[in-house]
Amino acid sequence: MANELKYEWSLALRAEHWVRVIAIAALVFTGFYIHWPFISGSAESAVMSWMKFFHSVAAYALVLGLVVRVYLAFNSAFDRDWKDFSITKNLKDLPDMLAYYLFVNDTHKDYRKYNPLQAFAYLLIAVLIIFTTFTGAALYKGNAFGFINAQESFRWVNAMLGGESYTRIWHFLSMWVFIIFLGAHMYMGLIWSVVHKDKTFSSIFTGYKLKKKF
């Protein structure tokens, strides 16, 4: 069984991925600071103001990145991959993949780009981005994108979650889902590269991955 290098990730996909990485890293760091300010500042430093500023900027990047990714899923010249995220299809394949991960089976089926667990995880991340965006906007006191009065427009989120203090908790807990995802995501990428030597880890830099040749 020969393997071949395949161009998996277009430049646009990779760019969006890295924008997302930087945005999430910035959001987590500044988010932890806003949650519990661990650096004290001076009057000139305005450290909290800056943290909040970068938190908002990174949030814009994350949201717009998702918009771009959804657009690409439907309109990309390179690969319109929205069908890969089909819930029914992935549900059917899920037992196969789980059996492999849990060492019940030694092999798994070949999937086009994402295995069913991956597809679900990435879909979850999309939902999570939407969730953090809404809870974040509900806590925001300014004008989102310069013209949406966040406080007025997202009041219903606070009402739904039981008040602003609860929105805060949900917003904070959803960050932990990002962190858990990141842990698993990087582990998977690494282990695939190390164990299966298919260049998964470097593919998100170069775009190329080793795939079975059919």
Add this chain to the structure above:
Amino acid sequence: MGDREEISKQFLGTFEFQGIKRRDFLKFCGATAALLGLSESFIPKIAAAIEKASKRPPVVWLNFASDSGCTEALIKATYPNAADLVLDILSVDYNETIMAAAGKQAEEILQNSKKAGDYILIVEGGVPTKKGHGMIAGKEMLDILKEFSGPAVAILAVGSCATFGGVPAAKPNPSQIIGVTEALKKVGVKKAVVNLDLCPVNVEYLVAVVVNYLLLGKLPELDSFGRPKMFYGQTIHENCERRANFDAGRFVETFGSNEEALGYCLYKMGCKGPMTYSACPKVMYNDRISWCVKSGGPCIGCAEHGWPDKFAGFYERLPDVKLPGIQATADKIGAVAGVATAVGIAAHAIATKSSGRGKGEKEGGNK
């Protein structure tokens, strides 16, 4: 200035009789105008409205499940101010806590007010809905509320207890106490309620709403919790005098520290100012002497629905999460989730190694 002369001498005479100077009266009108967001030109109109009101629109003040703190706040004002003025102007026909009459006599007054109708109904305290848990003169508080809400021209729920249940409604709430809005819904009365959430109510809010009603004949614009937007439109945090310290990242870490003496921000001491909507920093308490944060304590969020349950612990950054059977802080959940992930990854890595997976695969490409 000419307008001000319109305030009749006789009217001012009554106040002077009570030890209130004309200047004080106009000052009060000015303060109320500012509170209502009206320009100075409204001062004479406010004075006139109060004068007209000296024909005494009656007020019925009902006391339910509460500690009467709101009544206390109203009568403990230090000099003849807003509260005294309006209490004197409005005839508070019925208020169990401060009225001289008692027993049968009090009941009579109450019934007379009801017959006369067109009174402003002010409710203090939560409404117990469990039978037998809150009764006055042999009547359920819920029934009393229903009885007196009908003929009222306006209903004001003052204090946290009356608006949402407040402290008496805190878990486990054995008397099943609810706020006035919910109670009225329960008994099928469809009437707008002005909610003046706070513990205790800020007397200036109360007076301003009443004056606004006398002036314009209508209730102020309300937010989704039924609170007047003019007082509950912005968070404490937005107007806080310690905000500059928050922005600069200067926080009190422990009470009794140097940072506290310097008046740094109380965020890390559990201040709920960022999630609490009220004009406390601007209006303050006790004749604008001070308010919670100014006096050195973090805001505990008493202006919000769901207080105190949803805002405990008062000295912690985020309230506890209450899942069925579990009570945890957000940070604990995060830590547990983080550890679980690390353990899961480690376990999988070890299993991968011991299963010898990947041994047969070799790196290769199409050359």
